[in-house]
Amino acid sequence: MSHKDSIRDGLLLLTVLIGLATVVGLSRWLDSHRPPVDAKLEEEQLYLNGATARRISLGFNGLAADWYWMRSLQYVGRKIIGVPENVQIDSLGQLNLKLLAPLIDTATTLDPQFMEPYQYAAVVLPDIDLQQAIRITKKGIAANPSAWRLYQHLGYIYWQQKDFQAAGEAYDQGGKLPGAPAWMEAMKAKMAAEGGTRELAREIYERMYEQAGDNQVKEMARRRLLQLESLDQRDGLGRVLSAYRSKGGRCPSSWREIGPVLRALRLKLDSAGAPLDPSGTAYVLVSDNCDVALDPKSEVPVR
Amino acid sequence: MPVDVAQAMKISKSSETTRHSMPRRILSIARNTFREAVRDRVLYNLVLFVLLLTAAAIFVGELSGSQERKIIVDLGLSAMLLFGVFIAIFVGVGLVYKEIERRTVYAIFSKPVGRGEFLIGKYLGLCLTLLVNVLVMGTGVSLALIYVSRGWDPLALSIWPAILLIFVELMILTGVALLFSSFSTPALSALLTFFVFIIGHFSADLKSFANSMGSGVARWLFAALYYLLPNLANLSFITPAAHGQLPAPSQVAVVILYSLVYIVIVLAATTMIFSRRNFK
Numbered sequence: 001m002s003h004k005d006s007i008r009d010g011l012l013l014l015t016v017l018i019g020l021a022t023v024v025g026l027s028r029w030l031d032s033h034r035p036p037v038d039a040k041l042e043e044e045q046l047y048l049n050g051a052t053a054r055r056i057s058l059g060f061n062g063l064a065a066d067w068y069w070m071r072s073l074q075y076v077g078r079k080i081i082g083v084p085e086n087v088q089i090d091s092l093g094q095l096n097l098k099l100l101a102p103l104i105d106t107a108t109t110l111d112p113q114f115m116e117p118y119q120y121a122a123v124v125l126p127d128i129d130l131q132q133a134i135r136i137t138k139k140g141i142a143a144n145p146s147a148w149r150l151y152q153h154l155g156y157i158y159w160q161q162k163d164f165q166a167a168g169e170a171y172d173q174g175g176k177l178p179g180a181p182a183w184m185e186a187m188k189a190k191m192a193a194e195g196g197t198r199e200l201a202r203e204i205y206e207r208m209y210e211q212a213g214d215n216q217v218k219e220m221a222r223r224r225l226l227q228l229e230s231l232d233q234r235d236g237l238g239r240v241l242s243a244y245r246s247k248g249g250r251c252p253s254s255w256r257e258i259g260p261v262l263r264a265l266r267l268k269l270d271s272a273g274a275p276l277d278p279s280g281t282a283y284v285l286v287s288d289n290c291d292v293a294l295d296p297k298s299e300v301p302v303r
Numbered sequence: 304m305p306v307d308v309a310q311a312m313k314i315s316k317s318s319e320t321t322r323h324s325m326p327r328r329i330l331s332i333a334r335n336t337f338r339e340a341v342r343d344r345v346l347y348n349l350v351l352f353v354l355l356l357t358a359a360a361i362f363v364g365e366l367s368g369s370q371e372r373k374i375i376v377d378l379g380l381s382a383m384l385l386f387g388v389f390i391a392i393f394v395g396v397g398l399v400y401k402e403i404e405r406r407t408v409y410a411i412f413s414k415p416v417g418r419g420e421f422l423i424g425k426y427l428g429l430c431l432t433l434l435v436n437v438l439v440m441g442t443g444v445s446l447a448l449i450y451v452s453r454g455w456d457p458l459a460l461s462i463w464p465a466i467l468l469i470f471v472e473l474m475i476l477t478g479v480a481l482l483f484s485s486f487s488t489p490a491l492s493a494l495l496t497f498f499v500f501i502i503g504h505f506s507a508d509l510k511s512f513a514n515s516m517g518s519g520v521a522r523w524l525f526a527a528l529y530y531l532l533p534n535l536a537n538l539s540f541i542t543p544a545a546h547g548q549l550p551a552p553s554q555v556a557v558v559i560l561y562s563l564v565y566i567v568i569v570l571a572a573t574t575m576i577f578s579r580r581n582f583k
Contacts, residue, residue, distance in 0.1 A: 055505075055508070058500075058501060058504040059384070059504050059535070059536065059539035059541065060381045060384075060385075060541070061542055062373075062376075062377040062381070062541050062542030062545050063377040063378060063381040063541075065377075065542075066367065066370070066373065066374045066377050066378070069367065069370065070366050070367055070374075073366065073367070074366070111542050111545075113542075113543070113546050113548075114373070114546075116369075116370055213369050213370070214369055214370075215369055
């Protein structure tokens with residue numbers, strides 16, 4: 001290679017590098033000066049319904065379903081990030097997630113055997129659009145009549161709505177399918193006898209935790225179990241505080257005052273003698289009304 | 304020395320010694336077509352495929368809500384089909400055209416090589432290229448599944464019937480590309496073959512159109528199209544494979560038989576058209 005060729009190549013390489021640097025700089029400028037996305041446009045309805053998307057997917061319907069599924073997760077994720085407080089995925093009604101039902105519906109129409117979106121629909125959708133949650137779950141049952149887990153999801157939706165009879169029937173139907181665990185059938189009787197109790201809620205969330213494939217759903221079930229345990233603890237603590245006030249005519253000024261009783265209740269205490277909630281955060285003593293409350297930093301959901 | 308002149312000389316030599324050995328002449332053309340594809344860097348698409356799978360295996364887990372196994376199968380097999388379709392179309396339409404353009408076809412046909420033998424050899428050569436492509440990609444998908452599962456995954460084995468069906472679909476498309484290229488320009492042949500790929504996946508719609516048409520002629524036309532065009536939807540098993548489902552052996556056998564018969568028809572038609580072409 002001659003000296004002239006070397007200079008030419010060097011200049012070309014320099015041009016490429018300067019060009020790349022300029023492109024990066026210009027892109028960053030454009031990104032920072034881009035007007036905010038119109039909220040109406042962001043919530044625009046999907047162009048394609050599930051049936052059309054399936055028809056034009058040319059045999060790539062599974063991949064298209066994956067795409068819609070990931071879009072559903074990103075859609076919810078983006079909205080959750082914008083919320084300052086730590087919300088549970090089964091209480092997202094206030095986030096205006098009106099595209100979630102069409103996204104999940106499209107994903108499940110493209111691939112009716114894709115089970116995770118059904119579970120997501122059963123857990124997340126009822127607080128946003130109950131009818132769509134039931135419709136999508138029933139659609140899943142029609143496409144997968146032998147999948148007992150879909151009956152579990154349907155039962156869960158009805159149980160949340162306190163429709164214990166419909167919930168019991170859904171569990172019962174699912175429990176009769178081959179491969180279904182014995183507890184599914186037993187749920188019918190439990191729904192009738194103890195539909196609104198914490199014991200049943202605990203069992204439902206324990207089953208959900210065991211079977212959930214999606215980490216978000218698993219995490220939601222785990223935190224609901226923490227909440228149930230905390231509710232029991234707070235009931236016990238409330239009784240202790242009431243008894244103390246009845247006896248002494250005033251509320252304890254600190255947890256240390258009732259330390260022996262707390263130890264007798266076998267509650268875990270921190271170094272300051274405060275009882276710990278199931279996530280390991282100390283409960284707050286509300287002296288004004290002689291009550292116990294969760295610390296805002298606690299992992300246990302408030303509602 | 305250009306590859307095809309070497310091919311012609313080799314065929315000539317082998318033809319003289321084994322004048323009646325048609326399979327050997329076909330195999331010789333197929334081997335050279337495969338070598339040519341390798342030298343044309345057709346298999347470089349494997350590098351892109353590996354990068355795609357590696358990225359999917361690493362990043363998809365975070366985006367998919369613990370569905371990385373399903374997505375790796377969907378993504379891997381869909382990419383396998385898509386890359387294969389592009390190779391079948393763009394290499395397939397050039398198989399014959401390049402020989403005519405470079406005038407190497409004269410050297411080949413001056414020897415005792417039949418036009419049908421030439422076409423079948425070319426066809427098998429590209430099928431061999433696609434087979435290597437599909438085998439390497441299939442192994443890549445299986446390894447990616449084992450990686451994301453942190454150990455043995457039954458899906459790594461159960462996806463192979465779907466991979467076989469993808470290969471059969473690519474064989475049909477290669478035949479169709481060869482058919483169009485025997486009488487048309489490469490650009491038009493590529494376009495027409497791509498249309499066949501699209502319509503082949505809409506076969507069910509063609510049938511329902513045929514059934515719902517009021518006019519008898521329209522009904523007949525759509526029914527004819529339904530049977531004339533390859534029903535590629537029969538070969539689509541990617542989505543069930545991602546759920547670990549296996550196709551029924553009888554279904555696979557009948558689909559493969561259907562495809563082989565279709566390929567024979569397409570190659571026979573191609574030979575018929577190509578035999579009538581005048582190269583003078």
